[in-house]
Amino acid sequence: MRIFYIALSLIVFLLSSPTAFAQLTLNGKITDKNNKPIPGATIKLVEKKLVQFTDQDGAFEFTDLxxxxxxxxxxxxxxETRNTRFNLQAGKTQFNVILQDKDNNLQGVEITGRKEQAYKNTKSFSGTKTETALRYVPQSISYVTKEVIDDQLAFKASDIIKNISGATHFSYYNNDISLRGFRSGNALINGLRTPTSSWSQPLLPNVERIEVIKGPASALFANADPGGIVNTVTKKPLDEARKSINFATGSWNTNRLMADFTGPMNESKTLLYRLNLAYQNAESFRVLQGGEDIVIAPSISFIPDEKTQVNFDFVYSKTKSRLDRGQPIFGATAGTNLNSTPISFALGKRNDFENELNLYVTTSxxxxxxxxxxxNASYMKFLYDEDLLEHRTSNRYAVDAAGVAIPTKMEMQTIRRQGKNYSDNITAYFVTDLKTGxxxxxxxxxxxxxQNESPVGNSNYNATGYRKLDGTVGNYNKNTPNLFVMKDGAPVPNVPHFDLVNPxxxxxxxxGYVNASSQTDPAKYYQHGIYIQDQISFGQFQALIGLRQEFYTDVLNYKKTTEKKIEQKALLPRFGLVYSPFDQASFYGTYTEGYQPQSAAQIGDPARFGGPFDPLISNMVEFGAKTEFFEKRLSANISFYRIEQNNVLVNAGNPGNTEELTQIGQQRSKGIELDINGSILPNFSLTANFAVSRNETTKSDKPELIGVLAANAPKAQGGLWTKYTFLNPDLKGLGIAAGVNYTGKRNTLxxxxxxxxxxxFSTALYYSIDKFKISANLNNVFNKTHWVGGYxxxxxxPGAPRNFMIGIGYTF
Structure with a gap:
C-alpha cells in the first residue's frame, strides 16, 4: 500500500509540474540574406518527418513538440538547401533560418534531380544543351511539371497535352500530336532522340517534367518537325531522402499503384539513387480497350568529386493492351453525323492484342x-518490341456487286505482326566559358x-480483300464480278465485314482466312552532325548564335544485294537575342531553320508512293516576352511566331492506291501563344495556356488546296488549372482545384x-493529414461528348466522357 501511495504522489507531482512533459510550439521565419521573408519555402522536421510551408510573411509553426x-x-x-539543428526548450522556441541565393554550378547534362516542388520550372537543358534559365532562352519552351501531373492524377502523356499551348491530339497514338498546327512525331528523352515505333502512349510515373520546344529544333536535335519537339525529362536522384507510395482507383475499373524512392546511398552523398515503380490495370470507355501497364525505372548518380558527375538510367516499360484504331461512323454517303455510332464504338475482336515493350538505358x-x-556526353540504347494481332479496317467501306460503298459496313483486314526496333543515340560536346573584352x-x-535499325526477322501475317474463285484474294472489281465468289448477290470478303449497326x-x-505471310524488310538509317553554338552575354543582352551541319543516310533495300544509301545533308542556322531590362522580364527574338529528309522508301518506291519528292524545309521567326511575378513564383510567357514548311507530303486520296502521296507545296502557320505557370500565393498555384493560330496551305499545284486549314489544328485552344490550399486552422490540410479546357473546330484529313x-471542366478535392494525401478528381464534369482528333x-x-479518380498517397 505504501508503494501505491508513493507512486500516486509521484504521478500527481509530475502532472502538476509546469515543465514536466511540456509540449512546446516552435515558431520561426525563413528569410533571405537581406532579411526579406520567403513565402512558400519548405521546412522539414527530420525526426518527425513533418513538413511545413511558410506563409506570406515567411513564417512557419510546429506544435506539440x-x-x-x-x-x-x-x-x-x-x-541553397540548408540543414540546421535547433535545441528546443522552454523559453527558447523561436527559430529563424536564412537561405542563401543559389548561384548554380550549372550542369551540362541533367544528372542530379530537381528539388523544386511547384508548377513552375526555372531552367532547361533542352533549349541550349546547357542548363540555362528559361528566361534567357530565345525560344518558347512550354512544360508540365510532375506536381501538375500528380495533382491531375495523370498517368500517360495523352493526359497532359491539355496543359501545353498550341498542342492538340492528332490520334490516340504515341507522340501523334499537333504542335502549332503541324503534325509532330519526333520525341526526345533527356534530350536524346528516341524511336516513335510504339503505339501506346508513354507512361509518366518516372517523369520529372514534359517540355515542348516550340518551332523547328533541327539546329539542336537534327531533323525535327517544324511545330516543335517533345522532350521527356526523367526523374533523377536527389541528395536528400524522399519516399512515397500512391494508390489510385476510378472509372472503368482503373487500379493504379506507384512508388518513388530517392536519396543518398552513403554518408558522403557521392552515390545517389532513385527508384520509380508503377502498375496499372484498367479498362476504357472504348469497347475492348484498356489493358495493363508496368514500369520499373531505377536511376543512380555517382558524384565522386566536384569535377565529375555520372548518371545511369534504366527504364523497363511493358504494355499489354489492344491497338485502338478509333471510332468509325457511317460513311460519307450517309452525311457527316458524328453521332451515328456511340463514342464507345470500336472495331476489333475479343482475341486481339497489342503487347509492347519499351526498354532503354541511358548513361550520362x-x-x-x-x-x-x-x-559532357550521353548515350542511350533503346529497344522496342511488338507482338500484335488486330482486326481493323482496310480504310474503306464494304461494297456491293456494283462496287457501291455500303455506309454501315466496313471492309476489314487482319494483321499479325512481330518485330523489334533498336536505336542508338550518342551526343558529346564541350562547354567553354570565355571572355572577350x-x-x-x-x-x-x-x-x-x-542510328535506328529494324533487324532481319520481323514478320507480318495478313488477310485482306475479297475472295476469288481461284482461291486467291484481291480488291473487288465491279467490272469483273465473275472472278469473285458471290453470295446473296454481293462479293464475299476474305475477312467478314464489320457491321456498324450490329457489331x-x-x-x-x-x-480461317486466306493469309499472306511476309517478312518485314529490315531497315536502317543513321545521321550525324557537328555543331557550334555561342551564348554571348553583354550587359542586359544575351545573344545565341548556332550552326549545325547535318548528314542523313537512309539505307534502301537494307541487307539485300540491291542495298543502296540515300544521302542527304543540310546546313542549319539558329539566331536569337534576349534583352532583359530588369530581373523580372526578358524580351526575345529568334530565327531558326528546320530540315526533314523524306524517307528512302518514299523516295525510292515511286510506284507505291508517287514522287520523286523533295526534302522538307522549314523556317521560323518568333518574338516574345518572358516575365515573372509574385516574388518570382509565377512565370508568364507570350510568343508571336510565323513558321513556313515547304514540300509537305499528304495522302493523295487515290482510292486505287491508298498509300499514294502528293506534295502540296507550302504550309504556313502564324499564331500567338501564352503560357502561365507557378503560384500567385504559396497556397494558390495555377497553370494556364492559350493559343490563337492559323495553319494553312499557301502554295500547291492543286489550287483547291490553297487556304485549306491543316488537320487537327484549331484556330483557338486554351486551358486553365488552379489549385488552392486552405491555411485557415479549421480547414488546414484541405485543398480544392478546378480546370477548364477549350478546343476550337478542326478539320480532319x-x-x-x-x-x-x-x-x-474538371475539378479535384485534396486533403492532407500527417503523411497522407487523399485526392478525388472529376474530369469532364458535364459529360461533354467531344473528339480530340480524327483522320x-x-x-x-473521341475524348473520354465524365470520369473520376480517387487517390491516396503516403510520404515517409
Whole structure:
C-alpha cells in the first residue's frame, strides 16, 4: 500500500509540474540574406518527418513538440538547401533560418534531380544543351511539371497535352500530336532522340517534367518537325531522402499503384539513387480497350568529386493492351453525323492484342576539365518490341456487286505482326566559358550520332480483300464480278465485314482466312552532325548564335544485294537575342531553320508512293516576352511566331492506291501563344495556356488546296488549372482545384469532315493529414461528348466522357 501511495504522489507531482512533459510550439521565419521573408519555402522536421510551408510573411509553426534537439531541412526555388539543428526548450522556441541565393554550378547534362516542388520550372537543358534559365532562352519552351501531373492524377502523356499551348491530339497514338498546327512525331528523352515505333502512349510515373520546344529544333536535335519537339525529362536522384507510395482507383475499373524512392546511398552523398515503380490495370470507355501497364525505372548518380558527375538510367516499360484504331461512323454517303455510332464504338475482336515493350538505358557523364572547360556526353540504347494481332479496317467501306460503298459496313483486314526496333543515340560536346573584352561567352561545340535499325526477322501475317474463285484474294472489281465468289448477290470478303449497326466482337480465328505471310524488310538509317553554338552575354543582352551541319543516310533495300544509301545533308542556322531590362522580364527574338529528309522508301518506291519528292524545309521567326511575378513564383510567357514548311507530303486520296502521296507545296502557320505557370500565393498555384493560330496551305499545284486549314489544328485552344490550399486552422490540410479546357473546330484529313469545338471542366478535392494525401478528381464534369482528333469517317478519336479518380498517397 505504501508503494501505491508513493507512486500516486509521484504521478500527481509530475502532472502538476509546469515543465514536466511540456509540449512546446516552435515558431520561426525563413528569410533571405537581406532579411526579406520567403513565402512558400519548405521546412522539414527530420525526426518527425513533418513538413511545413511558410506563409506570406515567411513564417512557419510546429506544435506539440517535446523539448529536445531537432534537425531541420529548409529549401526554396533559387536558394541553397540548408540543414540546421535547433535545441528546443522552454523559453527558447523561436527559430529563424536564412537561405542563401543559389548561384548554380550549372550542369551540362541533367544528372542530379530537381528539388523544386511547384508548377513552375526555372531552367532547361533542352533549349541550349546547357542548363540555362528559361528566361534567357530565345525560344518558347512550354512544360508540365510532375506536381501538375500528380495533382491531375495523370498517368500517360495523352493526359497532359491539355496543359501545353498550341498542342492538340492528332490520334490516340504515341507522340501523334499537333504542335502549332503541324503534325509532330519526333520525341526526345533527356534530350536524346528516341524511336516513335510504339503505339501506346508513354507512361509518366518516372517523369520529372514534359517540355515542348516550340518551332523547328533541327539546329539542336537534327531533323525535327517544324511545330516543335517533345522532350521527356526523367526523374533523377536527389541528395536528400524522399519516399512515397500512391494508390489510385476510378472509372472503368482503373487500379493504379506507384512508388518513388530517392536519396543518398552513403554518408558522403557521392552515390545517389532513385527508384520509380508503377502498375496499372484498367479498362476504357472504348469497347475492348484498356489493358495493363508496368514500369520499373531505377536511376543512380555517382558524384565522386566536384569535377565529375555520372548518371545511369534504366527504364523497363511493358504494355499489354489492344491497338485502338478509333471510332468509325457511317460513311460519307450517309452525311457527316458524328453521332451515328456511340463514342464507345470500336472495331476489333475479343482475341486481339497489342503487347509492347519499351526498354532503354541511358548513361550520362559530366567532367570539368579545367576552370573554363567542361566535357559532357550521353548515350542511350533503346529497344522496342511488338507482338500484335488486330482486326481493323482496310480504310474503306464494304461494297456491293456494283462496287457501291455500303455506309454501315466496313471492309476489314487482319494483321499479325512481330518485330523489334533498336536505336542508338550518342551526343558529346564541350562547354567553354570565355571572355572577350566586355563579352562573356558560353561556347558549345559537339557531335551527335543517331542510328535506328529494324533487324532481319520481323514478320507480318495478313488477310485482306475479297475472295476469288481461284482461291486467291484481291480488291473487288465491279467490272469483273465473275472472278469473285458471290453470295446473296454481293462479293464475299476474305475477312467478314464489320457491321456498324450490329457489331460482332466475338473471337475470330485468323487461320480461317486466306493469309499472306511476309517478312518485314529490315531497315536502317543513321545521321550525324557537328555543331557550334555561342551564348554571348553583354550587359542586359544575351545573344545565341548556332550552326549545325547535318548528314542523313537512309539505307534502301537494307541487307539485300540491291542495298543502296540515300544521302542527304543540310546546313542549319539558329539566331536569337534576349534583352532583359530588369530581373523580372526578358524580351526575345529568334530565327531558326528546320530540315526533314523524306524517307528512302518514299523516295525510292515511286510506284507505291508517287514522287520523286523533295526534302522538307522549314523556317521560323518568333518574338516574345518572358516575365515573372509574385516574388518570382509565377512565370508568364507570350510568343508571336510565323513558321513556313515547304514540300509537305499528304495522302493523295487515290482510292486505287491508298498509300499514294502528293506534295502540296507550302504550309504556313502564324499564331500567338501564352503560357502561365507557378503560384500567385504559396497556397494558390495555377497553370494556364492559350493559343490563337492559323495553319494553312499557301502554295500547291492543286489550287483547291490553297487556304485549306491543316488537320487537327484549331484556330483557338486554351486551358486553365488552379489549385488552392486552405491555411485557415479549421480547414488546414484541405485543398480544392478546378480546370477548364477549350478546343476550337478542326478539320480532319478528309476536308468533308469537321470536328466540333468543345469545352471541358474538371475539378479535384485534396486533403492532407500527417503523411497522407487523399485526392478525388472529376474530369469532364458535364459529360461533354467531344473528339480530340480524327483522320476520316472510319477513324475518329473521341475524348473520354465524365470520369473520376480517387487517390491516396503516403510520404515517409
Amino acid at each position: 517535446a523539448p529536445g534537439t531537432y534537425n531541420f531541412t529548409s529549401s526554396y526555388i533559387g536558394y 557523364l559530366q567532367r570539368k576539365i579545367s576552370k573554363n572547360v567542361t566535357f 566586355p563579352l562573356t561567352h558560353k561556347v558549345v561545340t559537339g557531335y551527335d550520332y543517331i 460482332d466482337y466475338s473471337i475470330s480465328e485468323i487461320s 478528309n476536308t468533308a469532315l469537321e470536328l466540333p469545338e468543345y469545352t471541358l 476520316d469517317f472510319n477513324r475518329l478519336y
